[in-house]
Amino acid sequence: xxxxxxxxxxxxxxxxxxxxAWTEGTGWQRGGALAWQVYDKxxxxxxxxxxxxxxxxVWGLAGGR
Numbered sequence: 001x002x003x004x005x006x007x008x009x010x011x012x013x014x015x016x017x018x019x020x021a022w023t024e025g026t027g028w029q030r031g032g033a034l035a036w037q038v039y040d041k042x043x044x045x046x047x048x049x050x051x052x053x054x055x056x057x058v059w060g061l062a063g064g065r
Contacts, residue, residue: 005035016041024051029060 026032034055038048
């Protein structure tokens with residue numbers, strides 16, 4: 001099954017380096033992974049990237065509704 005990326009977040013430091021983080025495999029009442037990629041000040045991807053499986057907890061409405 002293909003992993004679906006969603007809920008991206010971007011942060012930039014004073015040197016212009018960026019980190020992009022997103023979730024993978026999350027869904028209604030299902031947790032997933034946290035993934036990230038670091039970019040240099042020219043916008044090129046660096047070797048700093050990764051994924052943390054099961055980092056996002058299962059979620060849903062209280063009471064199961």
